Amino acid sequence: MFPKESRAKQKIIATALTLFSEKGFTETTMREIAATIGVRAPSLYTHFESKFSILEHLLDDYKHYASNMKPPESCWVRLTKDATPDDVMSCLTLHFPKPETEYYLKMVVMLFQEQCRNEVVREFMTKDLILWHEQYITTILRHLVNVGALHRDIDIDFWAKIHASLNYALMARYVLGIGEAESEFKGKGIVEMKRTMYDTIFKLHSTKA
Numbered sequence: 001m002f003p004k005e006s007r008a009k010q011k012i013i014a015t016a017l018t019l020f021s022e023k024g025f026t027e028t029t030m031r032e033i034a035a036t037i038g039v040r041a042p043s044l045y046t047h048f049e050s051k052f053s054i055l056e057h058l059l060d061d062y063k064h065y066a067s068n069m070k071p072p073e074s075c076w077v078r079l080t081k082d083a084t085p086d087d088v089m090s091c092l093t094l095h096f097p098k099p100e101t102e103y104y105l106k107m108v109v110m111l112f113q114e115q116c117r118n119e120v121v122r123e124f125m126t127k128d129l130i131l132w133h134e135q136y137i138t139t140i141l142r143h144l145v146n147v148g149a150l151h152r153d154i155d156i157d158f159w160a161k162i163h164a165s166l167n168y169a170l171m172a173r174y175v176l177g178i179g180e181a182e183s184e185f186k187g188k189g190i191v192e193m194k195r196t197m198y199d200t201i202f203k204l205h206s207t208k209a
Helices: 007-023 030-037 051-067 073-078 085-089 098-114 119-146 156-176 190-205
Strands: none
Touching: 007 030, 007 051, 007 098, 030 051, 051 098, 051 119, 085 190, 098 119, 098 156, 119 156, 156 190
16 A cells, blocks of 8 residues: 555545545545644645545545556456356456555545545546446456357346446445444355355357257
């Protein structure tokens, strides 16, 4: 997290993220960020022009970091004509390492708080999270059609949107502190729902059916 930044800048970014997630971006001021760090507000402006520039830095950093969480290319060798739901699930393992979990949760909380009142965050949620997931699943399903694992009558756009909605629901659960966010949760998790989705896809559209 923020490995290329100076220590001072890292502290500003980390402190801002904490405050954004706890109070909301709109309610947090540069003065509060400075006070929390223990410096005078003007010193922040040597690193960032404004609160919005801190937000943009956070979004860019998250986008770059998340892009490196893609499953390894080796998982694609399993997506052959004989692919199964398990093979597809192996290509969906996107997660942050445990040391970065707190960072991820703070980002998710901040994004959900601001998406309805901040155009920059709303665009990020739409294009860089929801649409990205749709495009990724679309790529996988089209590949399965091309290799002959699934029939061409499958509505790829429909299933990609269902998958993206499950990812959105997972983030919402984190924000609300329910489901997978609880250590003792025993209900049906989002991963299980995704598995059910792909079981259904193969049941309805597999060329072996």
